[in-house]
Amino acid sequence: MAQLDISDALNKYGTLFTENKAASIIAIVVLLAISYYSLPGSTKEKHLPVWLPLEIGAASYLISSGGLGLSIYSSLRKYGGSLFGLTSQHQVIHGLPSLDKFLSQGSHILDGFPRDWALSTKVFGAHSTADVKETLHTVLHRMNALTERLFVNEANATAAVEACDIPGNAASLVTFSSKPENLARWERSANVKLIDSQTVEADMLHLVRDFGACMSIPQLYGRHFLEREQTVLDDLWIFDNDLFPLMMVGIPQWVPFKMIKDGVAARSRLHKSLEGVYRRADQYLKGEPVDDDTDMSDISSVIRGRVKLYDENGLTMDYRGQLELGNLWGQNANTQPMVFWFLLFIYSTPGLVEQLRKEISSHVTVTDSKITSFDLQGITRCALLKGSVYETFRMVDEPTSIRYVRKPITLSDGQYTHNLKEGTWISAAHAIANKDAANYPEPHKFVPDRFLEIDENGARTARYGKLRPWGGGAGICKGRTFAEKEIIAIGAAVISLWDISPVGKEWVIPPMRPGTGTMQPVSDVRVRISRREVH
Ligand code: HEM
Numbered sequence: 073m074a075q076l077d078i079s080d081a082l083n084k085y086g087t088l089f090t091e092n093k094a095a096s097i098i099a100i101v102v103l104l105a106i107s108y109y110s111l112p113g114s115t116k117e118k119h120l121p122v123w124l125p126l127e128i129g130a131a132s133y134l135i136s137s138g139g140l141g142l143s144i145y146s147s148l149r150k151y152g153g154s155l156f157g158l159t160s161q162h163q164v165i166h167g168l169p170s171l172d173k174f175l176s177q178g179s180h181i182l183d184g185f186p187r188d189w190a191l192s193t194k195v196f197g198a199h200s201t202a203d204v205k206e207t208l209h210t211v212l213h214r215m216n217a218l219t220e221r222l223f224v225n226e227a228n229a230t231a232a233v234e235a236c237d238i239p240g241n242a243a244s245l246v247t248f249s250s251k252p253e254n255l256a257r258w259e260r261s262a263n264v265k266l267i268d269s270q271t272v273e274a275d276m277l278h279l280v281r282d283f284g285a286c287m288s289i290p291q292l293y294g295r296h297f298l299e300r301e302q303t304v305l306d307d308l309w310i311f312d313n314d315l316f317p318l319m320m321v322g323i324p325q326w327v328p329f330k331m332i333k334d335g336v337a338a339r340s341r342l343h344k345s346l347e348g349v350y351r352r353a354d355q356y357l358k359g360e361p362v363d364d365d366t367d368m369s370d371i372s373s374v375i376r377g378r379v380k381l382y383d384e385n386g387l388t389m390d391y392r393g394q395l396e397l398g399n400l401w402g403q404n405a406n407t408q409p410m411v412f413w414f415l416l417f418i419y420s421t422p423g424l425v426e427q428l429r430k431e432i433s434s435h436v437t438v439t440d441s442k443i444t445s446f447d448l449q450g451i452t453r454c455a456l457l458k459g460s461v462y463e464t465f466r467m468v469d470e471p472t473s474i475r476y477v478r479k480p481i482t483l484s485d486g487q488y489t490h491n492l493k494e495g496t497w498i499s500a501a502h503a504i505a506n507k508d509a510a511n512y513p514e515p516h517k518f519v520p521d522r523f524l525e526i527d528e529n530g531a532r533t534a535r536y537g538k539l540r541p542w543g544g545g546a547g548i549c550k551g552r553t554f555a556e557k558e559i560i561a562i563g564a565a566v567i568s569l570w571d572i573s574p575v576g577k578e579w580v581i582p583p584m585r586p587g588t589g590t591m592q593p594v595s596d597v598r599v600r601i602s603r604r605e606v607h
Pocket of ligand 1: 184216219223402403404406407410469471472473474541542543544545546547548549550551552554555556
């Protein structure tokens with residue numbers, strides 16, 4: 073099986089992220105500074121400490137790099153075994169054999185709400201008041217249950233992906249339009265250039281992530297939303313790329329950096345757009361005239377359910393818009409960059425596109441450059457395609473399960489027994505294991521069949537094994553079935569219809585930098601796209 077080696081891409085991102093001593097020293101200094109600022113007492117307010125993401129990053133770096141840096145760090149840490157942290161205030165968990173069981177504790181012991189409230193106010197920009205906090209605490213569990221019912225339940229998630237009409241829309245991935253007003257919505261930010269009647273050049277990340285977002289967003293808010301809110305996609309990515317990481321590490325939003333100013337403005341526009349959805353949904357569900365006669369008949373069960381919950385708790389429209397940003401972001405921020413990486417790995421791994429086209433051929437029919445039949449169930453059973461998605465997760469996903477320890481808990485960890493105190497934090501950094509050569513030989517290579525196994529009937533099948541892209545326990549991702557199917561369906565539709573090649577002689581996988589859950593390319597990838605010749 074052909075493989076793609078991306079160690080260059082990982083290493084090129086500055087010497088800071090290569091295995092060098094300077095980076096280890098910086099990581100240790102960061103951790104020591106954090107341990108100084110996190111002396112007992114400072115986290116008693118149950119608010120997510122601003123240094124926590126930095127500690128996860130620095131600890132993950134040292135654990136992954138090994139060597140002297142890890143030895144020094146290990147000798148300084150508070151506990152041993154699978155727990156990493158210089159104080160008892162926060163432990164980064166890596167390599168705990170019973171992690172799934174540990175994370176499955178109820179929220180009265182391991183609670184995600186303090187993290188969610190911190191994200192809602194500090195990052196998503198909801199005004200912080202005790203009343204709203206109480207309301208969110210009351211309704212969040214039921215709001216997540218609504219999302220889970222639509223996007224994790226197998227039948228509902230399949231129906232939602234089918235409703236995206238990915239095969240139909242993929243025929244217009246690029247439209248060959250010379251007039252900007254005729255471009256598809258997802259082409260508008262992709263800097264498309266018509267080379268000739270057969271070929272278009274485009275920025276792949278921009279094209280693909282907006283394509284994915286245009287498929288999934290209507291499944292939450294209905295078709296009207298993207299039609300009337302023309303800046304939503306750009307604003308979402310400005311918020312995600314620029315503002316989110318800064319707010320996450322506690323940079324105040326009044327700091328006069330352009331990036332922060334623009335990010336806060338984008339976030340405010342998103343709040344207004346989402347507030348508008350709730351206002352119109354409320355009018356529609358109460359049988360009142362809807363603003364601008366907007367057709368709201370296709371808003372999802374998630375929004376319908378949320379309107380009811382918010383009504384019961386008397387939450388104002390502006391708050392509904394502010395709190396909704398987490399939902400819009402959660403649906404798209406990981407999924408759409410993942411679609412980009414998936415397609416990039418597929419097209420750049422020698423011979424893989426051909427193998428995948430063959431694998432899905434009995435489930436997809438292409439006639440006159442259009443998909444005329446698309447058996448989603450069959451496609452999602454294609455082992456190599458699915459395994460390539462899992463391998464993409466392994467390469468670029470950075471999931472972490474962050475929980476507040478609400479009650480003291482004893483944790484068995486091989487020869488160790490740890491007593492975690494109430495009022496402290498734990499973070500299961502699932503991504504560290506993904507680049508560990510003990511789990512995955514040659515971890516910087518994209519190996520499409522890495523997750524393939526032979527099942528009891530002798531058939532090839534893709535299994536997650538140790539991979540945990542969706543986190544774990546009660547707080548596990550509530551959109552996972554939909555996300556996986558959406559990525560697979562976009563991959564299958566695009567490779568069925570399009571040839572994609574790099575501008576320049578060969579594929580170059582761009583250097584990666586940490587994102588808000590999925591690694592981000594440091595630069596976009598310029599590609600040539602032409603219709604696939606089907607014989
Ligand atoms: C490739 C795409 C995605 C990835 C990698 C991903 C990953 C994650 C991870 C790691 C968590 C935290 C889990 C934990 O704390 O243990 C999470 C939570 C969550 N995700 Fe996703 N996610 C994706 C797509 C989606 C989509 C499409 C939706 C909604 C439609 C969604 C909705 C949520 C929600 C609501 C939570 C919070 C769950 C809770 O606190 O109970 N996610 N996701």
